[in-house]
Amino acid sequence: MASSVLVELGNTRLVYDFGRGIAHRLVGLGLRQDDIEHIVLSHFHPDHLSDLIPYLHAAAWSQIDPRSKDLHIYGPVGLEVQLMRLLSLFGPSTLSREHFEVHLHEIHTDQLVIDDRVLGFVDLPPADNHGLTFAAGGTTVVLTGDSSFHEQEVACLQGVDLAVIDAGHLDDDEILELAVHSRAALIVCSHLYRELDEAELNAMASARDYEGRLIVGQDLMVFDLGSQGRPVQRRPAVR
Numbered sequence: 001m002a003s004s005v006l007v008e009l010g011n012t013r014l015v016y017d018f019g020r021g022i023a024h025r026l027v028g029l030g031l032r033q034d035d036i037e038h039i040v041l042s043h044f045h046p047d048h049l050s051d052l053i054p055y056l057h058a059a060a061w062s063q064i065d066p067r068s069k070d071l072h073i074y075g076p077v078g079l080e081v082q083l084m085r086l087l088s089l090f091g092p093s094t095l096s097r098e099h100f101e102v103h104l105h106e107i108h109t110d111q112l113v114i115d116d117r118v119l120g121f122v123d124l125p126p127a128d129n130h131g132l133t134f135a136a137g138g139t140t141v142v143l144t145g146d147s148s149f150h151e152q153e154v155a156c157l158q159g160v161d162l163a164v165i166d167a168g169h170l171d172d173d174e175i176l177e178l179a180v181h182s183r184a185a186l187i188v189c190s191h192l193y194r195e196l197d198e199a200e201l202n203a204m205a206s207a208r209d210y211e212g213r214l215i216v217g218q219d220l221m222v223f224d225l226g227s228q229g230r231p232v233q234r235r236p237a238v239r
């Protein structure tokens with residue numbers, strides 16, 4: 001599954017991480033190039049940014065859906081050097097043209113601002129990997145890129161209403177530890193490299209007095225953030 005999350009907050013739409021498959025999924029959702037103006041990268045591993053190449057290529061050269069709006073890409077310090085290295089493989093005209101610009105924003109603090117909205121950009125181990133935190137209508141949300149189990153992630157998830165986590169680098173015990181200690185209400189296990197047994201995970205978690213719920217993520221799952229901390233799973237479908 002793509003290690004990416006599409007976030008819609010009012011009129012603001014952003015994609016957190018841009019791993020393999022997300023460009024195709026966005027088209028499948030009927031989202032045109034100009035519908036996505038903001039991309040946030042947690043870190044610079046290929047599984048979190050590889051689809052930038054086909055996405056920017058399509059933005060520059062597609063006759064069906066050419067981009068006309070600028071694209072803003074946010075990421076940790078080093079973003080500019082890393083992306084310029086990547087894009088230089090193809091030459092400047094391959095991935096950008098006159099009808100739009102790509103703006104790179106290196107985030108030096110623990111916050112970033114998009115359309116006047118302040119979002120948290122939390123440094124989580126391993127180094128230079130950043131989780132995204134925000135609130136919407138009273139619902140608190142955390143998204144993580146890559147992570148191993150560590151106290152910083154427990155703290156980051158503490159009591160949130162919805163967390164979409166990298167569960168691919170965790171074993172079952174670590175997922176349970178994270179749930180039990182953070183008490184996050186709803187945890188979606190994403191970025192998976194293996195099968196997870198959702199029923200078994202929840203049974204083991206509730207045996208340890210975890211009162212929330214763990215969900216095994218699938219592509220195109222949708223959660224309405226609702227109000228006052230009650231995110232609702234709207235669609236579990238994989239297309």
Ligand SMILES: [Zn+2]
Pocket residue numbers: 003045047048145146191
């Ligand atoms: Zn990863």
